[in-house]
Amino acid sequence: MTENNKENYPSDSAGRQMTAKIPLAKPEETLFDVEKRLRERKAEYETINYIYVIDDREILVGVASIKDIFRWPKEKRVKEIMKTKLVTASPFTDQEKVVNLALAHNLKAIPVVETGRILGVVLSDKIISILNREFHEDILHFSGISKARLEYENTLSVPLLQGVRHRLPWLIIGLFGGIGAAQIMGFFEKIISQNLILAFFTPLIVYLSDAVGTQIQTIFVRDLAIRNHIFSLKRYIAKQFSITFLLALICSILFSIAASLIWQDFYLSLVVGIAIFFTLISAVLIAILIPFLLFRLGTDPAFGSGPSATILQDILSVVIYFSIASLML
Amino acid sequence: MTENNKENYPSDSAGRQMTAKIPLAKPEETLFDVEKRLRERKAEYETINYIYVIDDREILVGVASIKDIFRWPKEKRVKEIMKTKLVTASPFTDQEKVVNLALAHNLKAIPVVETGRILGVVLSDKIISILNREFHEDILHFSGISKARLEYENTLSVPLLQGVRHRLPWLIIGLFGGIGAAQIMGFFEKIISQNLILAFFTPLIVYLSDAVGTQIQTIFVRDLAIRNHIFSLKRYIAKQFSITFLLALICSILFSIAASLIWQDFYLSLVVGIAIFFTLISAVLIAILIPFLLFRLGTDPAFGSGPSATILQDILSVVIYFSIASLML
Numbered sequence: 001m002t003e004n005n006k007e008n009y010p011s012d013s014a015g016r017q018m019t020a021k022i023p024l025a026k027p028e029e030t031l032f033d034v035e036k037r038l039r040e041r042k043a044e045y046e047t048i049n050y051i052y053v054i055d056d057r058e059i060l061v062g063v064a065s066i067k068d069i070f071r072w073p074k075e076k077r078v079k080e081i082m083k084t085k086l087v088t089a090s091p092f093t094d095q096e097k098v099v100n101l102a103l104a105h106n107l108k109a110i111p112v113v114e115t116g117r118i119l120g121v122v123l124s125d126k127i128i129s130i131l132n133r134e135f136h137e138d139i140l141h142f143s144g145i146s147k148a149r150l151e152y153e154n155t156l157s158v159p160l161l162q163g164v165r166h167r168l169p170w171l172i173i174g175l176f177g178g179i180g181a182a183q184i185m186g187f188f189e190k191i192i193s194q195n196l197i198l199a200f201f202t203p204l205i206v207y208l209s210d211a212v213g214t215q216i217q218t219i220f221v222r223d224l225a226i227r228n229h230i231f232s233l234k235r236y237i238a239k240q241f242s243i244t245f246l247l248a249l250i251c252s253i254l255f256s257i258a259a260s261l262i263w264q265d266f267y268l269s270l271v272v273g274i275a276i277f278f279t280l281i282s283a284v285l286i287a288i289l290i291p292f293l294l295f296r297l298g299t300d301p302a303f304g305s306g307p308s309a310t311i312l313q314d315i316l317s318v319v320i321y322f323s324i325a326s327l328m329l
Numbered sequence: 330m331t332e333n334n335k336e337n338y339p340s341d342s343a344g345r346q347m348t349a350k351i352p353l354a355k356p357e358e359t360l361f362d363v364e365k366r367l368r369e370r371k372a373e374y375e376t377i378n379y380i381y382v383i384d385d386r387e388i389l390v391g392v393a394s395i396k397d398i399f400r401w402p403k404e405k406r407v408k409e410i411m412k413t414k415l416v417t418a419s420p421f422t423d424q425e426k427v428v429n430l431a432l433a434h435n436l437k438a439i440p441v442v443e444t445g446r447i448l449g450v451v452l453s454d455k456i457i458s459i460l461n462r463e464f465h466e467d468i469l470h471f472s473g474i475s476k477a478r479l480e481y482e483n484t485l486s487v488p489l490l491q492g493v494r495h496r497l498p499w500l501i502i503g504l505f506g507g508i509g510a511a512q513i514m515g516f517f518e519k520i521i522s523q524n525l526i527l528a529f530f531t532p533l534i535v536y537l538s539d540a541v542g543t544q545i546q547t548i549f550v551r552d553l554a555i556r557n558h559i560f561s562l563k564r565y566i567a568k569q570f571s572i573t574f575l576l577a578l579i580c581s582i583l584f585s586i587a588a589s590l591i592w593q594d595f596y597l598s599l600v601v602g603i604a605i606f607f608t609l610i611s612a613v614l615i616a617i618l619i620p621f622l623l624f625r626l627g628t629d630p631a632f633g634s635g636p637s638a639t640i641l642q643d644i645l646s647v648v649i650y651f652s653i654a655s656l657m658l
Contacts (some may be wrong), residue, residue, distance in 0.1 A: 042399045049378060066395060071373045103461055107455055124437055126454040128460060132432055135464040142471060143547035144540050155548055155568050156561075163572040164579075168545050171580055174540055179587060185529040192528065196521060199528035200514040203643050204507025204533050211473050211503055211636065215496050218472040219484055234487075237610065239484050243492040251492075251500055257510060306434025314532050 006120075010238035015091030015096045017130065018112045018120030021046040023161075025053050027061060031069050032087045036070075047123055050109055053082045059116040060086060081231040088113045091121065095130045096184065102127050144170035146306040170307040177311035179192050190320035191329060197263065198325050199247060201272050202318065208251060209279040211316040216240055216287035217305045222293060223302050233292065241284055248280035275324040286313045335351035335353060335427045337593060344420030346459065347441045347449030349373040354382050356390060356408035360398050363407060367398075376452055379438055382411045389415065389446040418451065428598045431456050436623040442605065454638045471547065499636040506640035510647045517651035525594065527654050530601050537580060538608040538646040539639050545569055545616035550639045553630050562621065570613055577609035598658075604653040608646040615642045 009015025011309050025034045038048055051069065057169065061081030072081050073091035087105045089098050089112050098110050126300050140146070183191065185202075187250040192199050220240070240262040256273035286309050291301035336342025339452050354363045354376050367377055380398065391411030401410050416434045418441050423538035427439050437453040469475070474495050486494065514521065521528050549569070585602035589595040610634075615638050620630035 002393060012443055016396070039399050041530075042396055044394070049397070050585050066376070067371055067377055070368050070377070102457065106454060108457075121522065124457065128431065128437075128453065128457055131457065131464070132428075135460070138464075139470055139471070139547060140466070143544050145544050145547070155572075156564060160571055160575070163568070164575045167541070167572065167576060168579065169542055171537060171576060171616040172583065174536050175533070175584055176587070178536055179584075179591065182526075183591070185532075186526070189525060192526050192568065193522075195592075196518060196525075197511075197515070199521065199525075200511035201370045201533070201537070202528070203510040203514075203647060206532050206535055207507055207640070207643055210502060211494070211500055211639075214472050216476050218468060218474070222468075235485060239489070239492070242489055242653075243484075244495065245502055246489070246493045247336035247496060250497065251504055254501065255508075257535065258505070259376055262508065262512070283648060310540075311536070316537055316591065318532060321372050 012095045013091060014089040014093040014110070014112045015119070015123055017095050017098065017122045017126045018091070019046045019123060019126075020120040022121050023048050024118075025051050025064070025078045026054055027055065027077065027082070029078050030074065031072055031076050031078065032042055032074040032079070034064075034069055035074070038229065045108070047121075050121070051078075052118055052121070053078050053113060053182055054118055057116075058118060060088065060111055060113050063111070066131050067088070068173060071243060086111065090114060091119055095122075096123050099127055099131050099134070114129045131246040138222070142172075142214070142306045146170070154301040174311050177315060181315050182314065184318050185322065188326060191326045193321065195268070195325070195329055197265075198272070198322070198329075202321070204255075205272075205279055205317050205321045206314050208276060209313050211284045212244060212247060212280050213283035213287045213313045216244065216284060217258060217291060220288055221291050221301050221305045224295055237284070237288055240288060241281075244280060244284045248277045251280060257295045262285065271325055271328045272321075274328070275321040278324060282316055282320055286316065305321055338420045341424045342420060343422040343439070344448070346417045346424050346427065346450060346451045346455045347420070348375045348455075349449040351376050351450050353381050353447075356382055356384065356392070356406065358407050358413070358434050360405050360407065360410070360570055361403040363393075363398055367556055376450075377440070379450070379452070380407075381440060381447055382407050382446055387447060388443075388445040389417065390443050391415070391441060393471045394442070402414055405474045415440065417496070419443060419447055425463055427451050428456055428460050428463070439520065452489075466534040467551070470575070470640065471502075471543070471635045475499070475530045498573075503640050506644060510644050512650065513644065514645050519656045520651065524531060524658055526594075526597065527601070527658075528564070529652070531650070532607055533584075534605060534650045535643050537605060538612045538642050541573060541576060541609050542612035542616045542638060542642045545573065545613060546620060546638055549617055550630050550634045553624055566613070566617055566633050569617060570610075573613045574608060580609060581606040601650075602655045603657070604650040607653060608649050611645055611649055612642055614647065645654060 006016055021044060023038055023151045034051060048066050051064045052060060053064060055061050063086060064078060064082045068081050087101055087107060087110060089101060089110050090112055090113050101110050110122045112119045112122060146169050252273040255270045255276055259269035259272060263269065291305050291310060295301040335345055350373060352367055363380060375571050377395055380393045381389060382393060384390050391408070391413045392415060393407060393411045397410050416430055416436060416438050416439060418430060420443055430439050439451045441448045441451060475498050495636060581602040584605055585598045588598035588601060592598065620634050624630040
């Protein structure tokens with residue numbers, strides 16, 4: 001077991017985050033033997049919280065905690081006290097999934113095995129730092145803040161121009177997205193000039209479809225990262241679609257009732273209500289299909305989420321809204 | 330040291346998250362004494378990774394790791410091997426700040442002290458679970474998903490109607506916010522009908538000011554939670570204002586140039602460009618002042634952020650945009 005080959009594993013994999021400096025033991029050894037070795041080789045180990053038990057072929061067969069080593073009489077054998085129900089990761093497992101394993105099983109460290117052989121262990125400090133980094137990545141990404149080094153921005157210590165540079169890219173793209181949306185609204189100039197009130201509902205349409213899209217993609221991108229191929233995409237889309245269908249139905253009915261009371265124009269309220277329904281439904285497509293396509297293409301699905309999806313959604317919503325209005329009015 | 334009085338501390342405090350089941354030692358004890366006690370009382374301790382060293386008044390004076398206990402000859406005294414540079418929290422410290430301490434100093438556990446006396450320790454598994462919970466809280470909050478229990482929503486296992494209920498509240502509020510925005514645009518009906526193209530830029534104005542606002546508030550709400558009273562609000566606002574000022578300037582100039590090339594109407598492009606500048610500046614107010622006021626009123630500043638701030642920002646942007654257009658056209 002060496003540290004040398006860690007670079008062979010993909011970045012963000014368990015193989016990259018593991019340490020091989022862990023105490024090992026054989027099942028037949030006594031606790032006295034183990035303790036003696038812990039004492040002699042203490043400098044070699046990064047942690048002695050857990051002792052990993054391997055057979056002659058280096059296959060991981062159990063784990064004992066340092067507390068267990070203390071707890072039992074020294075003449076006991078390791079195999080008598082070790083736990084054999086093991087939660088392990090492969091060296092190619094995504095680091096986010098390693099964190100998820102630790103959280104799901106309430107473990108402080110996750111052993112990394114390949115065809116049964118132990119290669120190393122991802123320790124609790126690594127798990128904390130991965131969790132923290134993933135957290136920053138997601139939060140900053142969804143807020144449209146891009147950073148080369150993914151530390152949380154401390155506003156007071158970041159140089160002014162750097163603060164500007166971190167926040168500018170998505171605004172520029174949003175600016176051109178907005179210009180595109182304005183040009184598209186231009187195509188509908190006639191219907192808008194005949195029914196000026198239609199234009200008044202653009203902030204509403206844009207807000208609602210963005211909000212639904214953000215809700216879906218936040219959960220979807222995360223599920224893709226953590227669960228990967230495990231879940232059935234068909235069932236997943238069906239579930240998200242059902243939830244969004246109900247949300248869209250509730251919102252459009254509520255809107256139609258409120259708007260016809262306020263503006264006393266039932267037909268117009270119905271037209272906008274129907275447009276709300278279809279723009280919200282379209283949010284499922286943007287929020288699931290784009291990250292999914294990127295994922296299938298091998299790109300990080302997070303790239304297709306956050307601000308980029310919001311800008312796309314804005315343009316699509318404008319197209320759908322005014323197309324429906326043109327058809328119905 | 331008892332576990333009984335944990336309930337006296339506020340929820341989400343270090344006092345609530347700590348365990349008192351930790352090994353203690355006196356500075357004059359030998360490592361032999363310590364090891365003997367670890368062995369005898371093993372069942373009492375939740376972890377034996379660190380041994381906390383206290384004087385006769387229970388004042389925390391140092392810490393030794395289990396590895397140190399092994400590393401040195403048994404006749405050494407605890408005071409000879411213990412580290413005396415300590416990172417501690419008070420029982421009233423917010424749990425998010427405890428996580429921050431652990432991350433900043435790369436520690437697996439944080440001792441909790443009051444007037445120097447050790448009350449307990451927040452362990453790494455608690456730190457991982459706090460970090461994970463805060464992560465979910467923030468991500469779900471900013472995505473407009475409300476949940477009673479803050480676990481990550483697993484879309485396939487959440488019942489359909491529950492999935493709807495988690496996502497509906499902010500959409501309804503957004504719906505009525507959008508109706509408000511439409512009514513406000515109605516006040517400007519005359520200027521809009523005379524310059525229909527003004528209406529085409531509402532998605533752009535709304536997107537950009539929301540995006541800037543989300544960037545600011547994401548960082549600000551987090552800074553409030555972690556740094557609390559430590560930072561100077563005046564300097565903070567000044568810095569955020571400077572960054573936003575530059576962003577607003579760049580966006581409005583870029584827009585004016587692009588729009589006058591596309592629509593060949595320099596004066597209109599200038600009017601909308603100026604409106605972009607002021608709506609982006611207004612985002613600083615919404616994103617900082619509202620969370621800050623809530624914070625001063627003792628409410629969780631997170632309530633004033635996310636979707637609620639976005640809806641407020643949308644309405645304010647519409648008011649500012651059409652007011653400027655009315656004044657200048």
